[in-house]
Each structure stands twice: as structure tokens, then as C-alpha cells.
Amino acid sequence: MDLLVDHHCHGVVRRELDRAEFEARLSEADRPAPGTTLFDSALGDALRRHCFPVLDLLATADPDDYLARRAELGHEEVTGRLLRAAGLAAVLVDTGFLPEPLTTPAELAAAAGATAHEVVRLESVAEELEVGTATGFAGAVHEALAAAAARPDTVAFKSVAAYRVGLALGDERPSEAEVREAAGRWLADGAGRLADEVLHRFLAFAALDTGLPLQFHTGLGDRDTDLRLGDPLLLAPWLRAAESTEVPVLLLHCYPYHRNAAYLAQVFPAVHMDLGLATHNVGARAPGVLAEALELCPYGKFLYSSDGYALPELHFLGAVLFRAAADADLIPRTTENAHRVYPTVGGRGPGR
Template sequence: MQKVTLDGIKVVDVHAHPFREQREPENPVDFLRKLSLSVIPEMFTNIEDVEKFQPYPGTNMWIQILFRHMAKYLNCEPDLPSIVEARNKKAKNFPDYTKELFADANLEGLIMDFGYPQPPINRDDFQQMSGAQIWEIHRIEPVMVELGKQKLSFEEFIEKYRDNLEKALKRDGVVGLKTIIAYRSGLEISNKDGKAAASAYEEFLLNEKAPAKAMRDYCFHIAMEECTRADKFMHIHTGIGDGEVVLSKASPSFLLDTFRKPEYKETKIHLVHGGYPWMEEAAFIVSILPNVYMDISLQNPFTGHGVERIISQVLELAPFDKVMYGSDAFTVPEMNWLGVKLFKDCFERVLSDWVEKDYMDADQAHYIGEMILYKNFENIYKVKI
């Protein structure tokens, strides 16, 4: 079998979050917590009674794979205390450690959502710490929360909200807006209705996380309009996330009627997380609408060995030139690092299988690998790195 290798190919991660410089050593339990999508502190509490060969309580395949890779990279035993001890020694100079991991993965650029964590991390500071080129998406929900604290009238709120988005899209390095409406009221977006939005505004003022659906849908439409006007991308969280997501309304299929509206025919749309676990629905949408694209983030690396299956399933329908690499890494540089390592490993197996089955030759398979790892980003976002 002729193996396709993706070693040495540069990578752009089109969806990740910044992390803060760590000035103190990690302890094993806190390190585990930082690796989990769970927002419940009790998910990891005690590792002292773990028997030989027993997985640490609460861990899954992605964490298991990370430990294997880290133990090899750090040249230490593959148990959590040894890994964290070796990691702490390397990370005494945290910026150097971050740059080393990014360079080892050929991770040269990232689109980052600075809406998490809060308060926001400075983009220039993170770029200097990581050594990678950073682009930004401007998340709309923190804007809404900050304006809500001012107790404005609904009309004043909307005026300032639109002005904020318009100015943000003009800033250097900002490639679009992002919404996490899937966490608040879901992706079934109603028509733009100012009267209904004004009525729901009071609900939002009482609780910044309240569904306030008509008001959130109204703000979603404004964001779409501003992205259309600025010729920038609208990033939409689709699929699972942390425990707050409105799971019953998180499938990208709920967005299809909105995307079909004539006023959004030219709007550049980026489906963040590719709708996982509804990635086939996202793949279908990008296959029929020329202005919609998707990434494979969160599902990579957090599904572990499932990344291979997911890549194959996404590319059953999605055009090769409309899918981009992503990670959704959010707490430690090891997430960004393993995201690339795991994705390349799984993608190599998918591509090699296609060559073995004579669906394509090895050169074309290698080029498809380059497309998804960085070329599509450059072509879609019209940026060269």
C-alpha cells in the first residue's frame, strides 16, 4: 500500500481560542481539568487510587492519545504525574514551550475567537507568545452583554451594537464575526422582527444568558448584514460545545432556511465545528450553497480515534475546497499541538486508503491534504502566510 504522508506541511487552524501564559507549575488534576470539555469541576478530583493500566477516571480517548504523544515527545513514562512533571520542566519558559510545540506541528497561523476566555486576551501578546500569525473573529455576544449593562433603550442598544460590529470589521486582522447563539436560543432563526425583538429585550436585560429568542435572532440578522456589507465571514457555532448548548436546536440544518434568503446569497458563512455530531448535514449544506464553508474543529481532536471516521464522512459530500482544518483548542498549547498531530495521522490513513482503492493517485491525495490543512484557508480568506 502506498502511504500518503502529510509530514512537513504547514497548517492553519481556522478555529481556536487563546490561552493565558502559565506562570506556575501545573498539578495533575488541574491539568486534566484543562483538557476536558466539561465545565464541571468535580469531573476530575482524585488520581491517587488509579491502578496500573487503569485509565484515569473521567478521561476519554482524546486524553489517552494526548498522553501517549506527550510521553513520547517529553521522553517520559506515559502516566499522568510523570507527564505533568516533565511538562512543567519544559514549560518554565512558557512562551518558548508554546513556540516549540507550534513549530513541531508546523502550525503557522490561527483564526482565534477572543470571546473566550473573558476578560479577553490581547491579540498582539498572544501572537508574540505563540510565534504564529493570528487573525481574529469578533464575537457578538460579549458586545451584547456589555451594552446590556448600560440599560439602554432597545433602539439605543441596536444602534450601538451595529456600530460596534461595523467598526470591528474594519480593524486590521479581523476576518469576521462569530455568534454562539446555539448556546442561548438555538439555531432555528426566525425572521427579523423589530417589534418582537424589543419585547424580548427586557428578558435579556434581566439575564444576559436568557434565551430572549426574538432579540437574539434580530442581533444575528444584523451581524449577517454587517458581514455581507464588509465582505467578511460570519462564523456560526454549530453542533455540540460545552454543557450550556441548546442541543435540540444545535444542528446546522436549522440554518438552511436562513441561508437561502436572497439577502444572504452573497454572505460568506463559516460553520464552526462542522456541526458535529451532525457533520453530514453541514457537509450537505456546503455542497449545495457556494457561499458556505465548514471546518473540522472540536470534533478534532476531542473525538480521539473518531477523527478518522469524521474526515471520511465529511468528505463523502463536502467539496474538497470547502473544508478547513481546525481544533477549537482553548486552554493549553498541547491541545493545538495534538490537534495537528492527530488530524494528520488520521487524514493520512483516509488518503492512503483512497489511493489503495484507486480513487486517486498519491500526488492528488497529497494535494488534497494541503488544501484542507492550509490552501483552502488561503483561497477562501484571501490571505497568504
């Protein structure tokens, strides 16, 4: 089996989950509608077919039996089984979203038998700064990003501008005065959740200055996002402005705008894409969605990711559904592409 580089994912929970907690983490919905279950969906069908057997159950078993088997084995055993079955060489872990304690990149990689790398979220860097004045904000950001980039495990930065302000970022670097004014507004409001177009644009350009690849969340997300503003085509003016840096830009997830992302990957030399969490969400339709993305996206610009979060089932499903959807030549190609974009990413995990 060709090993995959999962170039964007998250940690998994460190505790047992009841059915309601499990379903709340299964998809982008935070809960099923009354009288329904998220097991009754394309994702649920994929879970039954692929995950149930990994825990020694038939695909026809009841979801409650699956949750009972999960509890019987314990979350560490379940995590190990599913992540090892995913067949991963490396995991690039976004550590910027921790609503509850999740496994660290090293812990996730150890469970998968893979190598660990970190993707640093730009907004988290800004929100964690201890800066008292707007005047010192820009300098503090540059210092913090440089320090993060210098850590040996850091391989990329990530922007969640799509969630906060949308992807219609301006095509010019904000001036010092513009950054200072925007930072002043943010600090005056308590410096909580950063959601200002000028500051997101500043962070994105500042990330390019480090030379590390920059990932952008696009398309599909939870109910907090305005999906209309996550169309990667909105990012085109910013991409033109960033093109001279030649820093790789990775468009994550992309669905339902995957054809738009494929166009950008075709016409911008530094732009790459994946399907991320769309792969497991669409279940058996993954081959069709992948085919649509590859209508325009050059094969050398397509990477694999699961965007698995909280549940190891999602890391596993991303991998197994991608393998079922992809041409045999594309699977090793995505690993080659990842190594080209992220030169320091290890090729094989320990013990493989």
C-alpha cells in the same frame, strides 16, 4: 510540512496548572468522574502518543510525570514547544470567552510563529454595549459591529446561538419593533447573558451586513449546551434567508452532526465546515470522522480548525491528528480554502 491555517481557536492559559486544573480543561467535561481520569480516553491516548514526546517523555510515561515535566519547563516553554510543533501559518482567535486571562491573538501567534487574526463574538459585542434604552440598542449594535469589522485584525464574527437558544433561528430579519421589544426584556432583566432568539437572529443578520464571514458554533460543546439544539440542519431556514448576501458562513465543530453539516456545505454555496474540537476529542478515530464529513462536503468547502482552548496541547493535537487523518492533497487545500474565505489572512507566519 504544509502549514495550516487554524481558522478557529482560543488563547491559552498564562500560568502553571496542577493535574485537576489540567484535566478540567482537557475535554468538554469539566472534571473526571470519581476514581477515573480523562487520560483514559481516546483524547488521553492521543495526548500520551503525541504530546508526551514533545516534552521529552516516552508515550508510556505516567500522567503525573507529564504534569511534573510541564511544571519543570514552565508554561511559556510548553506553549512554545507545542504551538511551534503544530505547524501553523495563521491563527484566527475567538476572543469572546475569557473565564480567566488567556494569551491574546498576538501572543498566541508569536508563540506559534504564525500571523494573528481575531474572530469577534457577536454576543460579547452586545453584552459589552453601554446602552440604556431598548430604542437605542439596534443602532448601537450596528455601530459596534461596523467598528469591529473595521479593525485591521478582525476577519470574522461568530455566533454562539447554539449554546444560548439553539440553531432554529427564524428565516426573517426581526423588525425594528421586535428587536426593541426583545432588547427591552433583556435590559429589564439586567442585560447579562444574552439568550433570546430574536436578538441572536438580529445579531446574525447584522453581522452579515458587515460583509465579513460569520462562524456558527454547532454540535459538540461543554455541558452547558443542549446538544440536540446544536444540529446545523436547524439553521437551514436561516441559511436560505441569508443566501442572497453571499457572505461565507462557517459551521464549526459539527460532530456528531458532521454529515448534516456536510450536506449543508454541499447544497448552500456560501456554507463551509470544519471538524474543530472533534478532531482531538476522537483521537485515533479522526480519520473515520473526517471521511464521513467528506462523503458530501466539497473539498473546496472544508477548512481546518483546532478550537484549541486554554491548553496548547489541544492546538497541537488538532493539527497533528488532522495531518494524520487527511489526504496529502487536502492539507494544503484547507489553507487555500481559508485564504479564499478570509482574504486578509496572512499566508505564512514570521520566521517560517
